[in-house]
Amino acid sequence: MTQELLESVRALRIGRPLVVAIDGPSGSGKSSVSKEVARRLRIAYLDTGAMYRALTWHCVTTGIDLEDAAAVEQASRDLVLEVSTSPNEEYVRVDGVDVTDAIREPAISSAVSAVATTLGARTELIRRQRDLIEKHHRRMVVEGRDITTVVAPGAEVRMLLTASEEARLRRRGLQLGGTQNAEELAAQVTHRDAKDSAVVNFTQAASGVVTLDSSDLDFEQTVDAALVIVTKVLNRD
Numbered sequence: 001m002t003q004e005l006l007e008s009v010r011a012l013r014i015g016r017p018l019v020v021a022i023d024g025p026s027g028s029g030k031s032s033v034s035k036e037v038a039r040r041l042r043i044a045y046l047d048t049g050a051m052y053r054a055l056t057w058h059c060v061t062t063g064i065d066l067e068d069a070a071a072v073e074q075a076s077r078d079l080v081l082e083v084s085t086s087p088n089e090e091y092v093r094v095d096g097v098d099v100t101d102a103i104r105e106p107a108i109s110s111a112v113s114a115v116a117t118t119l120g121a122r123t124e125l126i127r128r129q130r131d132l133i134e135k136h137h138r139r140m141v142v143e144g145r146d147i148t149t150v151v152a153p154g155a156e157v158r159m160l161l162t163a164s165e166e167a168r169l170r171r172r173g174l175q176l177g178g179t180q181n182a183e184e185l186a187a188q189v190t191h192r193d194a195k196d197s198a199v200v201n202f203t204q205a206a207s208g209v210v211t212l213d214s215s216d217l218d219f220e221q222t223v224d225a226a227l228v229i230v231t232k233v234l235n236r237d
């Protein structure tokens with residue numbers, strides 16, 4: 001994407017709301033692409049998946065039974081959570097403890113769906129996500145599974161980032177440094193998506209949501225394509 005086009009989008013939106021909502025399945029590139037889009041647009045960034053992971057870490061660490069919906073819901077309300085809203089700095093803290101790396105461990109990836117399918121906990125985390133968007137004057141790239149449909153259906157730009165299952169498994173494998181065998185990778189990507197789909201639909205674009213299929217695009221090409229979508233949607237309105 002040309003620098004001039006990007007400059008014109010930034011200039012057009014100075015001081016005005018610009019929520020870019022991005023949903024998609026595991027390994028589609030949501031976090032990495034959203035972060036770079038936020039950098040280029042010079043707006044805030046929120047990884048909502050990190051919030052579900054942080055709550056899961058808290059429950060697992062304090063021995064809360066993930067099958068006990070009332071306990072998980074209570075934990076979501078009590079959670080003392082700090083999450084970065086800058087695309088240039090990554091941190092997640094629970095009760096002041098840095099859990100940035102711990103929440104990415106396979107043990108948390110395997111447990112997170114149980115928490116993410118607890119509806120009471122979702123309600124609380126969605127409330128916090130909306131608060132963070134408001135706190136940033138609605139200038140933020142927000143990524144997850146239900147951002148385009150539930151958290152911010154009124155976002156200026158709504159996108160579903162997809163990729164073939166094969167591409168997603170390959171990317172996650174590379175990201176984890178080849179430490180996981182095929183079965184472990186499938187558990188963390190395909191099986192987790194199947195469980196998460198029980199409460200949110202992130203495989204089909206809702207009305208007004210633009211699909212970006214990154215299966216045959218590299219990272220840079222995907223970021224460019226996402227920025228082209230942002231430009232087109234904003235110019236249309």
Ligand SMILES: Nc1ncnc2c1ncn2[C@@H]1O[C@H](COP(=O)(O)OP(=O)(O)O)[C@@H](O)[C@H]1O
Pocket residue numbers: 024025026027028029030031032033171172174175214217218219220222
């Ligand atoms: N278009 C792409 N082509 C190749 N690799 C990509 C692409 N988009 C993202 N990646 C890489 O794939 C991995 C998974 O991306 P990530 O952003 O963590 O996905 P998600 O947040 O959807 O699970 C990362 O290592 C990322 O750098």
Ligand SMILES: Nc1ccn([C@H]2C[C@H](O)[C@@H](COP(=O)(O)OP(=O)(O)O)O2)c(=O)n1
Pocket residue numbers: 025026027031048049050052053112113116143144145146147192196200
């Ligand atoms: N808005 C969101 C974001 C994540 N989740 C759930 C679904 C996922 O299993 C977990 C972790 O999300 P995360 O985006 O970190 O997942 P990835 O490993 O990047 O695919 O949280 C959700 O239910 N709703």
